[in-house]
Amino acid sequence: MIALKDIAKIADVSISTVSNVLNGRKNVGRETRERILRICEEYGYDTSGAGKKAKAGQSNTVLFIFSDFDRDFYMKIIEGISDCLTENGFNLVVCTNKSSADFMRASFAGGAICLDGSMTDAFLAEVVAKEMPVVVMDRIMEGGQANAKSVVVDNYPVMCELVQALVDRGMKRFGYIGGMSHTLDNKERFAGFADTLANNRMTFDQKYYYHGNYRENSGYQAAKLMLLSNDLPDVVVCANDSMALGAIKAFEEHRVRVPADVSVTGFDDSAIAEMAGLTTVAIPRYESGYIAAKKLLELIGGQAAETGPFKMGASIRWRKTVK
Template identity: 25%
Template sequence: MSRRGVTESIDVSGRRSTIVDVAREAGVSIKTVSRVLNHEARVSEKTQKKVREVISRLHYRPNLAARKLRNSEKTLIALICDNPQQHLSGFNADLQIGAMRECNKQGYFLIVDDFGSPECAFEDILKYPDLAGVVLSPGLCDNLKILDALDSKNIPYVRVCPQKELDRSSGVKIDDYQASVDLVKHLIDLGHESIGYIHGHPDHMVSEIRYSGFKDTLDKVGLRVNPQHLQWGLFDYDSGLKAAQNILNSDVLPTAIMAGNDDMAAAVIAIAGSMRIKVPEELSVVGFDNAPIASLIFPRMTTIDQPAIEMSKLATEMLIKEISSPNTVPHVLTVEHRLILRESAVKPM
């Protein structure tokens, strides 16, 4: 998006309509259109009505970012992800969609940095004079060094899925513990008694929370996990492959495997297929997040829907409100999760 371009939008035909088009169609000056958009009183009611009819017909929307630039307002929001090439790739893609939609709606430019990659420019981004605020993804949202750096520079930030120091900033999360309980309880209700588990990234506090929900639920019904069926992953597909190989090469196979996210669960299904273990007939597999891969693989995956797009959109909306009102009291919003039942989990044979 050009920072010097004419204020514009897209009409139903796909062509971008501009304030010039509105003025021409209404037979008025560009300044008059601007006055109508700014609700100034120096335009007659008849002219206002005519201009607004043209605006509606052309589906014209003012470019809020351009307006902010003209008013010397900060227009840049940074979404900092925990290296999307390695961790939480499907989840991070959804975070970008949600943040992008809210930034577009409210007239901000979005940049994304993959913290932990060789090209990471996090320190440079914090020096941008146009930086209005930061959205932090899971893992980074609980990194106290990052939070301290943002606080020291008085940069507003909102966190997605925070688990530590919840009164420190605003954020959006689900109840990961209860979601994990709901998922493993479904497996138990199906009749599974031997259930393996693949942890998420050890640096992400949510990994331990999800495992706690899993273990506590098993404990309540007197079930134990075979140590060979308990593996660590990194929330990515490759680590899921290694973890699945270790579990499925154990002395006794579990009847089900629960993974800390969908990417790792998809890897379990792939390894099971390569070993001629039928999913779900011989092995049920469940994931977490409801990432796109969960409904694209076969069999489609039973999982927890963590509405990442909506969570990111809400977090970005909260950030923009706090940018406008710096004295806003921080609060963490807990959104609902859903158990999504698909074909990857059935009663054991």
């Protein structure tokens, strides 16, 4: 997917210049304008949404709401959201759950993208009922609200693929470090993990399930508990990269070799995971942000949301933490 920043790089101009051209502003010279439009056509860049504005009397500001500063993958998501909104002449305000409720009103924002597990479905439904379009990225909105859309990762099939590959590599005893149990991500990832083991007629012992909260320290503590049991599994599958890196830190402190003594996998493919050589599942974070913003703009423009959530595919990155 070619993005606004790619068009700007090819044309050797700023992103704001490309945005001005696509939104019909007159502050760009004719030669530059024609060059940008020619590049868009050559690379198949969709300009059909260019110049789209908020409805009369509606704010052209969009909120992105999230709750956890500890996870670096938010930056790519925000980049994707920002590029899409900039292309279409909308502004972006990034806020956390502590301040978001104050901003989620039509007089301030034309719509919101929510990636905040602490914001309840009931509150979001109330916001949507007041005719503020909302796209959620961490759950599937129930009830079929006409002014809401879900953009989520398709966790289940890629987790099945990962666990099946581990089984095929000869792994027999599996450990699992889960995230917060109420989250859609953890439910789907564990379901893929457990179902794949069952399909291979392998029994998963619940004593090897350790609860975490997606933060590195919870993975560290889970691995410490495994070490105390003196009964390590062949592989520890973690519901995200931060917990996997915490587990590896604990193992290394006790001179347990990864992957010679125990293999470890993550989920997300954060920048630090790549540097650490962590086997993980790569989520298209930039693309998910871009698509979430695109779906929100469709709602703001009055287009009915398609039935069901938009699910993003993911892929495995095999690295040195699996033998």
